[in-house]
Amino acid sequence: MTGRLDYQCCCALFLMCVIAHLSLAHYAADASSGNETDRLALLEFKAKITVEPLGIMGSWNDTSHFYNWFGVTCSKRHQRVPKLNLYSLELGGSISPHIRNMTFLRTVDINEIPQEIYRLFEKAEAAISV
Numbered sequence: 001m002t003g004r005l006d007y008q009c010c011c012a013l014f015l016m017c018v019i020a021h022l023s024l025a026h027y028a029a030d031a032s033s034g035n036e037t038d039r040l041a042l043l044e045f046k047a048k049i050t051v052e053p054l055g056i057m058g059s060w061n062d063t064s065h066f067y068n069w070f071g072v073t074c075s076k077r078h079q080r081v082p083k084l085n086l087y088s089l090e091l092g093g094s095i096s097p098h099i100r101n102m103t104f105l106r107t108v109d110i111n112e113i114p115q116e117i118y119r120l121f122e123k124a125e126a127a128i129s130v
Contacts, residue, residue, distance in 0.1 A: 037101050038081045039066045044098035045084075051092025080104035087111050 046060045059070045066081070067074040073083035081102055087109040099105065 035066075035079055038104075041096070041098040041101045042066055042069065042072065042081070044096040048096045049091050049093040051090070053090050056089055057091075075104060078104055083107040083109070085109045 042060060046057050049057055056070045059068070060066070060072075066072055071085045071089070072081055073085060074080065075082050082104050083106065085107075088111050090111070099108075
């Protein structure tokens with residue numbers, strides 16, 4: 001009887017290991033695809049910057065991971081970007097629509113509110129007052 005029990009325990013342990021491995025592989029695939037989404041969105045964001053007097057955005061390139069880019073805050077738990085701190089960098093340009101692909105992004109610190117944002121609020125007010 002103990003031989004059968006040992007066999008069942010080994011099968012159960014093996015099955016648990018396979019399930020754990022598949023779960024971790026799925027999580028890693030989700031994290032890496034999210035990483036790539038954030039990286040591409042950040043590069044598109046950089047591409048729309050037309051004024052950059054301090055040259056800080058030069059760190060945003062493929063030679064280092066975007067976790068190391070100036071002004072980019074990354075979440076260790078989700079390995080995604082929840083915050084961009086671009087305050088007082090005197091940046092100019094427009095905001096790339098690709099920024100909406102950064103689903104974990106909650107905060108963007110900038111020193112001036114772009115005209116696009118003002119226009120969004122003006123359209124919202126006009127829609128409400130009609």
